[in-house]
Amino acid sequence: MKKLILISALVCLAGLNQLFAANPIPSYNVLVSGKANFQETVKSKSAGPSKEKRQMNIETSTSTATPPPSTGMGRAVVVAMLYQLDGTATMGPFYIPIGQSLSVGIDGSPWGVNIGSADGVLVSVWTTN
Numbered sequence: 001m002k003k004l005i006l007i008s009a010l011v012c013l014a015g016l017n018q019l020f021a022a023n024p025i026p027s028y029n030v031l032v033s034g035k036a037n038f039q040e041t042v043k044s045k046s047a048g049p050s051k052e053k054r055q056m057n058i059e060t061s062t063s064t065a066t067p068p069p070s071t072g073m074g075r076a077v078v079v080a081m082l083y084q085l086d087g088t089a090t091m092g093p094f095y096i097p098i099g100q101s102l103s104v105g106i107d108g109s110p111w112g113v114n115i116g117s118a119d120g121v122l123v124s125v126w127t128t129n
Helices: 002-019
Strands: 027-039 054-061 077-084 090-097 101-106 111-128
Touching: 054 077, 054 090, 077 101, 090 101, 101 111
Parallel strands: none
Antiparallel strands: 027 111, 054 101, 054 111, 077 090, 077 111
């Protein structure tokens, strides 16, 4: 019985990840206030994951009408966590100052990015080969 409950809980948690995927990768200039999730589309599994090396790019900025927020300790930051959609790998947290960008090497598997920001910032997320 305990195994059945554990398996059910794991399936539900895996399904919750899909519920919060509001933004596809690539996405450009998405306003993030609080938390946001970005995910690549899952391709056909018949070919299997690619061994290609890619870069996950995350860029932060503010609108021209709004000055960059400050944390009191200097420039404000966005916190980013990268994860494989199958849950086998995570990277981060990465702290990206507003107005800066980050490139992280990833493999050919589908990936997602969780972004957290205390203030409203514009975030762009895309991949390059």
